[in-house]
Amino acid sequence: VMNGIRDKVLTLDTMNQSVKNIEYAVRGPILLRAMEAEGRHWGVKKPFTEIIRANIGDAQAMGQKPITFMRQVLALCQYPDLLSSPSFPEDAKKRAMRILQSCEGHSTGSYSASAGIQMIREDVARYIEHRDGGIASDPDNIFLSTGASSAIMAVLNLLVSGKGKTRTGVMIPIPQYPLYSATLAEFDAVQINYYLNEEHYWGLDVAELQRALEQAKAHCQPRVLCVINPGNPTGQVLSRENIEAVIRFAYEEHLFLMADEVYQDNVYAEGSQFHSFKKVLMEMGSPYAQQLELASFHSCSKGYMGECGFRGGYTEVVNMDPAVKQQMLKFQSVRLCPPVLGQILIDIVTNPPQPGEPSYQQFQQEKKAVLSGLAEKAQLTEKILNKQPGIHCNPVQGAMYSFPCIQLPPKALQRAEELGQPADMFFCIQLLEETGICVVPGSGFGQKDGTYHFRMTILPPLEKLKILLEKLSQFYAKFTQEYS
Amino acid sequence: VMNGIRDKVLTLDTMNQSVKNIEYAVRGPILLRAMEAEGRHWGVKKPFTEIIRANIGDAQAMGQKPITFMRQVLALCQYPDLLSSPSFPEDAKKRAMRILQSCEGHSTGSYSASAGIQMIREDVARYIEHRDGGIASDPDNIFLSTGASSAIMAVLNLLVSGKGKTRTGVMIPIPQYPLYSATLAEFDAVQINYYLNEEHYWGLDVAELQRALEQAKAHCQPRVLCVINPGNPTGQVLSRENIEAVIRFAYEEHLFLMADEVYQDNVYAEGSQFHSFKKVLMEMGSPYAQQLELASFHSCSKGYMGECGFRGGYTEVVNMDPAVKQQMLKFQSVRLCPPVLGQILIDIVTNPPQPGEPSYQQFQQEKKAVLSGLAEKAQLTEKILNKQPGIHCNPVQGAMYSFPCIQLPPKALQRAEELGQPADMFFCIQLLEETGICVVPGSGFGQKDGTYHFRMTILPPLEKLKILLEKLSQFYAKFTQEYS
Structure with a gap:
């Protein structure tokens, strides 16, 4: 009890210590810093025009369009009055009716x-x-x-x-x-x-x-x-x-x-x-x-x-x-x-649209467009990053991320230690503050001692991704020079 | 190891015992029995035509209609092509646009x-x-x-x-x-x-x-x-x-x-x-x-x-x-x-529609209709149940449930004990098997030792609820007589 105010029931000391011990890098300090940057908390003028969030596998946040058929079925299920609308394809309507019939009270609200x-x-x-x-x-x-x-x-x-x-x-x-x-x-x-x-x-x-x-x-x-x-x-x-x-x-x-x-x-x-x-x-x-x-x-x-x-x-x-x-x-x-x-x-x-159904073609086209776009971006990521000496990126065979290894100069390691940050966290924060690019340090995922990485999604639109990768490579070159 | 088959890694004995100790009555044995009854697992002819689920506070499963404005906004958010459709009110569109603007990538899929x-x-x-x-x-x-x-x-x-x-x-x-x-x-x-x-x-x-x-x-x-x-x-x-x-x-x-x-x-x-x-x-x-x-x-x-x-x-x-x-x-x-x-x-x-907005009237009407319907059913429940000697039901001042106290005769208690069931579970199972009415025994919620209750929602449509309450009262009378 201090100044008549007693301790709270729930504090860092009294709380569930297992929950306190949780670490979660993908939405950790880097993202918080990025969100601050988007808000008004950074007093000084930022040296970039926008934050590019390559920290999380969130395709639609990066501008990917939803698959039309999926959203049509969802809208029909939400608001069944639309079942009589001529602007929805018959297979989407059939699908929505089938789903509603399997819901209690024929409603998605049950x-x-x-x-x-x-x-x-x-x-x-x-x-x-x-x-x-x-x-x-x-x-x-x-x-x-x-x-x-x-x-x-x-x-x-x-x-x-x-x-x-x-x-x-x-x-x-x-x-x-x-x-x-x-x-x-x-x-x-x-x-x-x-x-x-x-x-x-x-x-x-x-x-x-x-x-x-x-x-x-x-x-x-x-x-x-x-x-x-x-x-x-x-x-x-x-x-x-x-x-x-x-x-x-x-x-x-x-x-x-x-x-x-x-x-x-x-x-x-x-x-x-x-x-x-x-x-x-x-x-x-x-x-x-x-x-x-x-x-x-x-x-x-x-x-x-x-x-x-x-x-x-x-x-x-x-x-x-x-x-x-x-x-x-x-x-x-x-x-x-x-x-x-x-x-x-x-x-x-x-249970996607089947051949012969009205939405089949469009569904397949949209699906292929996304997947071939990702394949292209996977290759591009590997290619551009590997051009930069000191960065090594394995082929992105699948998923949505690259996890390149970065060599960090001794002075950078020293500076990070002074700041009490893992060295790749230090790198990622500097990257964010200077370029607006938001990636997650390898230390959040685990890595062999003495190696440093970051995780970056391949989700930004192709042109944006290209710029991002080049900016990132340039920043890396500058960073390593500065700390050499 | 028996017959070359060794023990599984994950069994009732080796699993997390705290999870094993969980009990959850609302979706427990009574509901499982009700679901069986709806399927083909009950070999004998059932003495009722339908299962009435009064076990869970699920209004739309009981036929309550969603609030129109809510579903309109949801449909618009799902499928923004509808924003140009004349069949949606302007305030629903405005609302959907406001929401989409607050989503990453302007999509609910992020x-x-x-x-x-x-x-x-x-x-x-x-x-x-x-x-x-x-x-x-x-x-x-x-x-x-x-x-x-x-x-x-x-x-x-x-x-x-x-x-x-x-x-x-x-x-x-x-x-x-x-x-x-x-x-x-x-x-x-x-x-x-x-x-x-x-x-x-x-x-x-x-x-x-x-x-x-x-x-x-x-x-x-x-x-x-x-x-x-x-x-x-x-x-x-x-x-x-x-x-x-x-x-x-x-x-x-x-x-x-x-x-x-x-x-x-x-x-x-x-x-x-x-x-x-x-x-x-x-x-x-x-x-x-x-x-x-x-x-x-x-x-x-x-x-x-x-x-x-x-x-x-x-x-x-x-x-x-x-x-x-x-x-x-x-x-x-x-x-x-x-x-x-x-x-x-x-x-x-x-943040519902405000006075003067196109959807205000209908929203208020729909809201009031549901709430006054529930108020009527709350009263009805108390009234009908209290007519039956041996059942006592407190006023349903709020929420969606009645929790009446039932007196159970000694022979019923004895029979339940032989079956290894809490006495009110025994009652609820008999009720289900004879009438199709699905309510949850008081023992699933806790009650004073030696008292017996069940929880019943007031959600079924008025006419159905009336029949349900009368059937339930009659069954109770018959049950207590049978075990007297």
Whole structure:
């Protein structure tokens, strides 16, 4: 008690320390600084005209247009009076009616079942079967979710138990998408880092998995292996052989496998192809297909649609104990249901217009335009960045990001240390303040000690991206000279 | 290992035991049984023609129509081509344009800021100021959320800390909405029950708060007081004097106050009026207004709009430590952002059409029609149920539920015990199987030992509700006779 004002109930000291320990770089200090810059908090004149946010995989924020058919169906579902309007194509109307009929009270304003609308779970299962060349998928194994993030958190939540040396250990790639480290901090689970091989296009080496696992066994009970494919932030696409090796490893070490496959539509590099963990697992046959426990995650936020704001996603679980599936359903039922409009988007993603339907052509054209644009930008990013000595950028085989390695001169490291900032954070802040370009330091994703990176999306429109990459290269040259 | 099949990684035994301990009645066994009944799993011929779901506060599932203006704005935001359509009113278009301008990339498909779209936070703050007779509200204290549920869970998550006897204790009403008990189980916090006074219209007695608190101090550290007003499942509306007494109690006992005010628009009884905790707190002046920490929750799922499927909500925090507010923002940023369409609905709820605008009349008419319909059904429910000897139903002053007390004969209690079911669960299952009426047993919400209740929504259309109430009364009479 000071000056008659007593301490608050809830302070940094008294709060949940696990929540306090969470770090989340993608929307961390750099973004806050960028937002300040957009506001009036920067007193001095800024040396740039606009902030370019290349910090987050948010396609529509970067000007990508929504897929017309998706928005038509959504509008019809929202406001069914439009079903009699001549300005909507018949297949969009048919689709909207089918969806409304599967909603309680024929309205998107009702709660759905906790695992999602049954019809949509069935459409998702059919989509997976089609994607995986006919391998069966059971709608009862499909859980719709509030984006992929909430589903990943829910499955991790189920898996975290034990105390001290029996505490659940979760293997995650480094670099990783910081949802993983943040969630493990929140749940007080043990994070086990396995390092992707930057020299080998960010490949996933089983020897490294083994090393990380053996080391971790001394202080926790490793129970989960998380793989992000295509990689975020690293952009690599795993080969089929690699996936098989990972599955054998997970089986032999008795690990639950979590496959973050939200970028499954985002594969650009020649020779790269998306193989789902589910398909490879099933094709490997006994004992893997019958026994390895797998959860795979997808989302409507990425791909060609980029509908982040709707928070739609789904999980397919394979070989999950039916009693645990019931627990997962109960867990989801406390949260009532995922947003119904996100569910509808997942329905359209998994059940797009078919050949012969009025919207088929346009849908395919729009989809291809986005994906070929991304492929072009992926190549451009690698090409321009690699022209700059001191920057090395692996090919962006998939996903939406480059994660280039940058050499930083000793004086820059020293200055960063004086400021109490990771060196790549120091670089990124300088970059932002001088050029308006907003990227996320590699330290937010994890990296080998003594290496420095940043993550940058490839989402800005081509011309803008070109300017951004050139500005960034120039800034890097100037920065390294200044601190040499 | 049995027959070459080894144990799964994730089983009921190895899973997170706190998640396993969660119970959630509203979507529990009764609903599952009802869903079975709708499917083909009941082999025998059912003695009823349809399932009537009175188990969950889902207005549109019960046939309530959405508010036209809300859906018009949503459709326009989804598919901006409609902005040139003559069939939408000008104020809906203006509103949609204003919202789209506040979205990144002018699209609802982009992520918003983690705390929600800034313009909408400002609209919410203005709404609160208006609601509370001019008392200031700061947009920086407003956090948009995925329904009220996720916000309540987030604030509780911040508050839970300590071990053993210093573990956070959270006071909740009994009967309660089971989100609270489920969340406390998940977070492994200590649940402190205070009993509402059924004899006094489910009133909240400070003496009972004190009793519960003193008793709890022996085994935990009470830090939070949760109040639901208007009450769920109990339907009472707190008087201003009562709220003042609760605030004094929370202040004196150094508790963080959580006010679940999602039914603030649902007040029916003559003489009853909604008073927000924020307003009463501020009007009480020093030391309460400057020091008591409060979080108040609202939602677009209830009220007159009943837009559950969109998962929109907001929290206002008062006197929260600014450093903790930053933590709350970080916590929300890991989840990226609440669904943008739910945010838009919150915007319309808090910033409805104004007098003189083209949609004003219709909006007001639709709103009033829903609320007066609910008021009529609240009265009807009390009246019909109280005609039946053995059933006692308090007035439904507010919210959307009745929570009648039922006397159960000894033989029914005995039969339930043989079946291993709580006695009111036994009653509700029999009711469902014989009549198709789906209500939730009081044991799912908590009740005084030896008393039995069920929770029933007042949402079915008037004629259907009448039939439901009469059928239910008749079944009760038959049931008690059968087990006498």
